Amino acid sequence: xxxxPLATNRSSSGMSTGKLAVWWLIASEIVIFGGVxxxxxxxxxGHPEWGAAASHTNTWAGALNTMVLLTSSLSAVLAHxxxxxxxxxxxxxFLYFTVLGALMFLVIKSFEWTHEIGLGFTLQSGxxxxxxxxxxxxxxxxxxxxxxxxxxxxxxxxxxxELQRVEYIGIYWxxxxxxxxxxxxxxxxxx
Amino acid sequence: MSHSExxxxxxxxxxxxGILVVLLIVSILGPELGHPVITLVTAFGIAFVKAYLVxxxxxxxxxxPKFVMYFVATTLAFMALLFAGVAPDVMLHDGKNWDHSAxxxxxxxxxxxxxxxxxx
Numbered sequence: 001x002x003x004x005p006l007a008t009n010r011s012s013s014g015m016s017t018g019k020l021a022v023w024w025l026i027a028s029e030i031v032i033f034g035g036v037x038x039x040x041x042x043x044x045x046g047h048p049e050w051g052a053a054a055s056h057t058n059t060w061a062g063a064l065n066t067m068v069l070l071t072s073s074l075s076a077v078l079a080h081x082x083x084x085x086x087x088x089x090x091x092x093x094f095l096y097f098t099v100l101g102a103l104m105f106l107v108i109k110s111f112e113w114t115h116e117i118g119l120g121f122t123l124q125s126g127x128x129x130x131x132x133x134x135x136x137x138x139x140x141x142x143x144x145x146x147x148x149x150x151x152x153x154x155x156x157x158x159x160x161x162e163l164q165r166v167e168y169i170g171i172y173w174x175x176x177x178x179x180x181x182x183x184x185x186x187x188x189x190x191x
Numbered sequence: 192m193s194h195s196e197x198x199x200x201x202x203x204x205x206x207x208x209g210i211l212v213v214l215l216i217v218s219i220l221g222p223e224l225g226h227p228v229i230t231l232v233t234a235f236g237i238a239f240v241k242a243y244l245v246x247x248x249x250x251x252x253x254x255x256p257k258f259v260m261y262f263v264a265t266t267l268a269f270m271a272l273l274f275a276g277v278a279p280d281v282m283l284h285d286g287k288n289w290d291h292s293a294x295x296x297x298x299x300x301x302x303x304x305x306x307x308x309x310x311x
Contacts, residue, residue, distance in 0.1 A: 014256040023259050027266045034270030039281075042274065046282035046294070049301025063219050070215065074208040077249045081204070174250045178242045185234035189222050 022168045026175050029142075033179050036138065040131045040186060053128035055191045056121060061112045062188035065105050066180060072101025073177040076170040079157075083167065088160035095154035095166065098173065102147035109140055132187055139183060142176050207248045214241050 013020050044050055079094030113133075123133045146169065153169045156162040214237050221233020247253045252260060279286075284294045 013258070015259075023255070023262070027262050030263065030266040031269060034266065035273060038270055038274040039277075042278045042281040045278075046284065047298055047301070049298055049305055052301065052305045059219065063215065066215055067212065070208060070211050073245060073249055074204055077204050081202075171250050174245050177249075178245050181238050181241045181245070185218065185238050189218070189230070189234040 016164060018164060018168050019171070022171050026171065029175060029179075033135075033138070036131075036135050037182060037186065040135060043127055043131065044186070044190065047127060050126075050128040051191055053121075053126055054187070056116065056119070057132070057188050057191075058112055058115075059188045061108055062184050065108050066184050068101050068104045068108065069177045069180050072098045072105075073174050075101065076173045080167045080170045083157060083163040086160070086163070088157045088163055091163065091166045092154040092158040095150050095157065095169075099147045099150050099154075102143050102150075105143055106140060109136065135183055136187065139176070139179055142179070146173050146176055202248065204249070207244060211241055211244060214244075 015023075075094045075097040079091045079098065082088075082090035082094060121129050123130055150169050150173070153162070153165045157166055218234050218237040218241075221237075222230040224230075252263070284291045284298065
C-alpha cells in the first residue's frame with residue numbers, strides 16, 4: 001500500500017501543502033512579471049516615441065485573446081467546483097475545455113506574431129518591440145506550461161484521483177489570466 | 192479539508208465572467224473616444240477591477256488565510272519599490288548633476304521620424 005508523506009496532507013498553515021506551494025509560486029511569479037511590467041512602464045513613460053511602435057499592435061487580436069483567457073478561467077473555476085463536488089469526470093471535461101482555450105490563445109498569438117515579424121517588427125526593431133516580445137513570450141511560455149500540467153491533472157481527475165490538484169492548477173491559471181489582463185492595455189491600448 | 196478549502200456552491204461564476212466580459216468591452220471602447228483621462232480610467236482602471244474580480248472570485252483569495260494576502264501584498268510592495276527606486280533614472284533624461292544625452296537623442300530622433308510619418 002502506498003502511503004503519502006505527511007507533508008502532502010498537513011494543514012498547520014490552514015491549507016494543504018500543495019496549495020501553499022502554489023501560492024508561493026504565484027508570489028515568485030509576481031516578482032518576475034512585476035519586474036518586467038514595471039520596467040516596461042518606466043521606459044514607456046520615458047520614451048513617448050514608443051507610441052508609434054505600439055500603434056502597430058493589433059488591438060482586436062489582443063482583445064480576442066483576453067476574451068479567450070477570461071473564458072478559460074471560467075472553465076478552470078467550474079472544474080474546481082466540479083472537483084469539490086467529487087465529480088472528477090466533469091472536472092476533467094472542464095479542464096480539457098481550458099486547455100482548448102490555451103491552444104486558441106497560442107494560435108491567435110502565432111498569427112499575430114507571424115504578421116508582425118512579416119512587417120519587419122522583430123525583437124531587435126527597438127525598445128518597444130523588445131519588451132513586447134519578451135513580456136508576451138514569457139506569458140505564452142506560462143500558458144504552454146499550464147496547458148501541459150492541466151492535461152496531466154485531468155488524466156488523474158478523470159479517474160476521480162488527486163482532485164485537490166484541480167484547484168491548484170486553477171489558481172495558477174487564473175494568475176496567468178491576471179498577467180494578461182495587465183499586458184493587454186499596456187501593449188495593445190496605450191498607443 | 193480546511194474551512195478555506197470547503198465547497199463554494201453559491202458563487203455564480205458565469206455571472207462574474209459576464210461582468211468581466213462587459214468590463215473588457217468598456218476597456219476596448221473607452222480609449223476609442225481619444226480622451227487621455229477616459230483612456231486611463233477605462234483601460235488601466237478597469238484592468239485593476241478585472242484583476243481584483245479574478246483574484247477574489249476565481250482564485251478565492253478572499254477565502255484564504257490572511258497570510259496569503261500578506262505575502263502576495265509583500266511581493267507587490269517589492270514591485271512598487273523597484274519602480275520607485277529605478278524610475279527617476281529611466282523616466283528622466285537629465286537631472287541636477289547628470290545628463291543622459293543618448294536617451295534624449297533617441298527620443299528626439301523617434302519623435303522627428305513620427306512627425307515625418309504624420310506629415311506624409
